[in-house]
Amino acid sequence: MRTTIALLLAGLIAVCGGTASRAADAAKLALVIGNAKYPDNEFVLNDAANDAQALADELKRDGFVVDRQTSLTGDAMRQALDRFYARIERGAVALIFFDGFGIQSNRQTYLLPVDAQIWAEPDVSRDGFSLDTILAEMNTRGAAIKIALIDASRRNPFERRFRRYSAGLAPAIAPSNSLVLYSTALGAVAATGKTDRSLFVAELLREMRAPNLSAEQALTNTKNGVVAATNREQVPWLSSSLTTEFSFAGLVARPPDNTPADPASTKPAPQQPVCEVPQAEPTPSADDLARDPVIADLSRKIAANANDAISRYKRGQVYAIKRAHALAMQDFDVVIRRDPRDAQALNNRCWTRAATGDLQGALADCNLALQLDPGLNDAFDSRGLVNLKLGRTAEAIKDYTDAIQRNPRSSSSLFGRGVATRKSGGDGASDIALAKSMDPNIAKEFAGYGVTECVP
Missing domain, CATH: 1.25.40.10 (Tetratricopeptide repeat domain)
Known part of the structure; x- marks a missing residue:
């Protein structure tokens, strides 16, 4: 209880008095992970590695100190998180981006290292990293703004070993002054393909580069862009408790334009569905x-x-x-x-x-x-x-x-x-x-x- 009160007071102090300038001047730290090479998967997730690089480059341009990592084992991922936590100063903006495989268990989302060995439900918490725990640790270390961008809602080879369905991700229990964005809706998965880029990250990068746009609006626009581009087949999940003003690209002298219209509202009406017989996956040799x-x-x-x-x-x-x-x-x-x-x-x-x-x-x-x-x-x-x-x-x-x-x-x-x-x-x-x-x-x-x- 004492810790909770202390964290609440710290959050209130960060919000009061000149919040926009505090967020702009605070240290900005990011851990960017692209887990592409899972031995259990049939192919390398090239989009995970490429997207991690593209996002890391953008965050650096926005003034973040970035630690970019790819295809981390459990030990390496734990060490990367420990380094990230150690750099967080009170009042900092702390961001984690994860691209790879995620899984939900006991109503929590777990991010999976490439060497995860998951054959039953208890293995998830043993080998995975709880997003709730990561956000809580960022908060405990003093981060004023916590941001999690998670592109891990793929159908993965781990769930099918002990489930006949793919459960997607669970809602994050985030501390106050947090932004969390998943690439798909809760409990849903995105189609996994041998692509070099992710639509979700492409939309995200475009919005992050827009000046005079709050981080919350940038993520809202990202969600709307994905919805429109996929004709509502992929609907990202956004959770915000942000009270401090923050912008990825910063502010310019020109007043901001009006809030962009919801792209989904201007999307042409979809045609009536046609019953098509999909081609089954071939049997491996x-x-x-x-x-x-x-x-x-x-x-x-x-x-x-x-x-x-x-x-x-x-x-x-x-x-x-x-x-x-x-x-x-x-x-x-x-x-x-x-x-x-x-x-x-x-x-x-x-x-x-x-x-x-x-x-x-x-x-x-x-x-x-x-x-x-x-x-x-x-x-x-x-x-x-x-x-x-x-x-x-x-x-x-x-x-x-x-x-x-x-x-x-x-x-x-x-x-x-x-x-x-x-x-x-x-x-x-x-x-x-x-x-x-x-x-x-x-x-x-x-x-x-x-x-x-x-x-x-």
């Missing part, structure tokens, strides 16, 4: 799988100990995620032979069988998994897919609804229920739209299972 570092590491552990069921189960998950279904089946078969009551392994085999068309075998696996663990949410989702492919739309809708009641943010269950509803003669559009807003690649994933939203 044997050489691609052999070069995968996660698979190689798990294979070494299995070769050293043939009874290592945990490594075999994990390898089966990775194979399934990479659409190497035959290899995934082999691993799950071994795990289940050793423990026929392993509900999670049965669910994973059900999902894999459903993807390959062995629907009766998949149904038996899912039914047994739910018999062993009646609350296993992922098994309802998997059985929904089985029933959908069997043409049993009523049963599919019920399974997906049961899954959604347990997890309303499951893009897989929402999309599946929308398709099942549409195939049964209903609308289903709201479920499908919500699923796509959370995961822009969900239609492509279902196309890989042989399921599309189009109804003849």
